[in-house]
Amino acid sequence: MLLNQFLILGALLFSLGIYGLLVRRNAVMVLLSIELMLNAVNINLVSFESFLRNTDVGGQIFAIFVITVAAAEVGIGLAIILMIFRNRTSANIDELDLMKW
Amino acid sequence: MTDWIAEPSNWVFLVLALVVAGAAIRVVTSTNVVHAALFLVLALGGTAGLFLLLSAEFVAWVLVLVYIGAVIVLFLFGIMITRAPTGPNVEVDHQRRAPAAMAAVLVFIVTAGSALTAFGDEQIGNLGGGTSTEVIGEQLLQRFVIPFEVVSFVLLAALIGGITLARKDASPAEEEAAEAEEVTV
Numbered sequence: 611m612l613l614n615q616f617l618i619l620g621a622l623l624f625s626l627g628i629y630g631l632l633v634r635r636n637a638v639m640v641l642l643s644i645e646l647m648l649n650a651v652n653i654n655l656v657s658f659e660s661f662l663r664n665t666d667v668g669g670q671i672f673a674i675f676v677i678t679v680a681a682a683e684v685g686i687g688l689a690i691i692l693m694i695f696r697n698r699t700s701a702n703i704d705e706l707d708l709m710k711w
Numbered sequence: 712m713t714d715w716i717a718e719p720s721n722w723v724f725l726v727l728a729l730v731v732a733g734a735a736i737r738v739v740t741s742t743n744v745v746h747a748a749l750f751l752v753l754a755l756g757g758t759a760g761l762f763l764l765l766s767a768e769f770v771a772w773v774l775v776l777v778y779i780g781a782v783i784v785l786f787l788f789g790i791m792i793t794r795a796p797t798g799p800n801v802e803v804d805h806q807r808r809a810p811a812a813m814a815a816v817l818v819f820i821v822t823a824g825s826a827l828t829a830f831g832d833e834q835i836g837n838l839g840g841g842t843s844t845e846v847i848g849e850q851l852l853q854r855f856v857i858p859f860e861v862v863s864f865v866l867l868a869a870l871i872g873g874i875t876l877a878r879k880d881a882s883p884a885e886e887e888a889a890e891a892e893e894v895t896v
Contacts, residue, residue, distance in 0.1 A: 611720055613833045616761070617826035619728050623735050623754075625819035630739030632811035633804045638789050639744060642751055645782070646735055649758055652774070660765040661835050666850050667842055673770045674851075677777050678862050682869035684782050688789040689876035696879075701793040704805055 616657035623650035637691045637701045641684060648680045723764055731757035742803050748786045752779050765835070769844045 623646055630643030652673045659669025695701045715721055734753035741747040755778045762771035851859055 611718065611724060611764075611835045612715070613830045613835055614826055615721075615724060615728070616765070616835075617830065618823045619731065619761075621819050621822035621826065622732055624822065625815040626732075626735045626739050628818050629811050629815035632814060633739070633808050635805050636744060636803055638786065638793060639747055639803060641789075642738055642747055642786065645751060645778075646738055646754065649755060649778075652770075653758060653761060656762050656765050656767045656770055657835065659767065661833065663836075665846075666854055667847055668850075668855075670767050670770045670842060670847060671851055671855050673767070674773055674847075675858060675862050677770075677773055679865060681777055681782055682865050684785055685869050685873045686876070688785060689873040691789060692792060692877050695793040 613657060613661045616653055620650040620653040620657070623647070623653065635702045635704055637694070637703050638688070640703060641687050641691075644687075645680060645684070648676055652676055720764060724761070727757045727760045727764065730754075731761070744790050744803070745787070748783060748790065751786075752783050755779055755783075767842055769842065769847050 627643045627645075627647030627650060630646065631640055634640050634643060655669045655673045655676070659667060659673075662669070691701050694706065698705065731754050734750045734757065737750040738747050738754060741750060755774060759771040759774045759779075762768075762774065
């Protein structure tokens with residue numbers, strides 16, 4: 611297996627995530643796109659780990675850290691979206707112009 | 712190229728990569744929020760398969776447990792609670808799609824191009840028996856013990872923060888009304 615095939619798949623997932631992040635209106639769907647980008651990073655970390663084959667398996671451990679932080683991020687993110695929805699009765703981020711000058 | 716096709720693991724990769732890429736495209740283009748979340752499950756499941764292919768068994772199953780088991784359920788709850796538009800003809804995307812697509816294509820060209828120039832024909836060698844969970848556990852509690860503790864603290868902070876944010880506080884007006892009621896009683 612080439613290393614590049616994994617890196618290019620990761621790049622594809624990351625750019626798809628960026629597209630979704632920029633184009634979605636609903637805040638929950640923006641979070642879904644962010645998950646896609648974090649997943650692309652995980653693919654890169656694990657494939658580099660398999661490529662370098664360090665004895666300290668740092669790549670896989672950092673992938674686990676990324677998964678943990680992503681779980682925390684989703685929890686907090688959804689709580690914030692819930693608050694916004696309660697106060698504004700809408701979870702569309704383009705209607706959140708409260709702090710727009 | 713013929714060598715690449717001849718390797719059986721590359722066939723597995725090709726199938727998984729097509730599933731992951733197709734599901735990822737549906738995640739960002741689907742007009743139904745629930746479908747988008749379920750396609751994310753498919754993309755993550757394919758990624759777990761790729762991790763198994765790279766002989767990272769522990770990370771693969773952590774991905775299945777934490778993401779597919781917990782995070783997606785959280786997402787589905789979020790979709791239900793915020794009453795996100797689930798009908799077919801709702802505007803889930805805004806109108807300026809072209810600049811977003813351009814930014815995404817640009818990022819793809821830069822990252823994929825730099826990967827191609829930096830690691831042209833580098834092979835991932837024979838992976839052997841895979842990474843044992845024992846090694847990961849030992850490293851997690853020896854070399855990476857400080858990040859491990861920090862990440863556990865982050866999880867605790869997220870737990871408390873999530874509860875505080877999502878708890879239903881009475882608005883000031885309602886509080887005053889409740890106090891007035893108490894006084895009269």
